[in-house]
Amino acid sequence: MKDKTVYTCTYKSKLGDILLAADAIGLTGLWFEGQKYFANTLPDGAISQESPILTEAKRWLDIYFSGKEPDFIPPLHPTGSAFRQAVWQILLQIPYGQTTTYGEIAKKLAKMQNASHMSAQAVGGAVGHNEVSIIIPCHRVVGTNGSLTGYAGGIDKKVELLTLEHTDMSRFFAPKKGTAL
Structure with a gap:
C-alpha cells in the first residue's frame, strides 16, 4: 500500500507566509496564506513536519526569492x-521572466x-486552480490585452513575482475590478 501521508510546513517569503504540502511522491500544494482556494486540496490529517521534498521546495523558494532562476524543480x-x-x-514550459496568454496556452493544448x-476560458480555470503556484508558474499567464488578470494569490503578488523575475512590465496593467479565478 502506498504511503498517503501528507506533510506540511510554512515558508516565510517576502510576499507573506506560504503553506507547502507534499506527499511521498512530490509537492502537492504551495499556497500564499489567505489566497483564493487556500489549501483546498489538503487532506484532513496532514502532518506539520518537514520532509525531504518540502526541504527541496524551500531551497527552490530561497533561490527564487533571492532574485535568481532556480536550476532545478523539486x-x-x-x-x-x-x-x-x-x-x-x-505552464512549466514558460521561461523565467517571460509571459504567455491564456489564448496561446489554449492553442498549444x-x-x-x-x-x-x-477554450481560453477553460484554460483559465485550470490555471486558476493550480495548486503549486510559483513553481508551476501560473503568475506568468496574462490576458491577451496585457491585463494582469486571474491570479488566485492576488494581482499585487502577481506583479511582485513578475517584477522579481525582471519581466518587462511596460505592456501590462491591473484590471479595474478583481478578476482572480
Whole structure:
C-alpha cells in the first residue's frame, strides 16, 4: 500500500507566509496564506513536519526569492484532471521572466490534442486552480490585452513575482475590478 501521508510546513517569503504540502511522491500544494482556494486540496490529517521534498521546495523558494532562476524543480505531484495536468505541464514550459496568454496556452493544448479549438476560458480555470503556484508558474499567464488578470494569490503578488523575475512590465496593467479565478 502506498504511503498517503501528507506533510506540511510554512515558508516565510517576502510576499507573506506560504503553506507547502507534499506527499511521498512530490509537492502537492504551495499556497500564499489567505489566497483564493487556500489549501483546498489538503487532506484532513496532514502532518506539520518537514520532509525531504518540502526541504527541496524551500531551497527552490530561497533561490527564487533571492532574485535568481532556480536550476532545478523539486518533485511535483499536483492532483487534477487530465485537462488540468496538461495545462500545468504547459505552464512549466514558460521561461523565467517571460509571459504567455491564456489564448496561446489554449492553442498549444488544441495542437497537442489534435483539436481544432480549445477554450481560453477553460484554460483559465485550470490555471486558476493550480495548486503549486510559483513553481508551476501560473503568475506568468496574462490576458491577451496585457491585463494582469486571474491570479488566485492576488494581482499585487502577481506583479511582485513578475517584477522579481525582471519581466518587462511596460505592456501590462491591473484590471479595474478583481478578476482572480
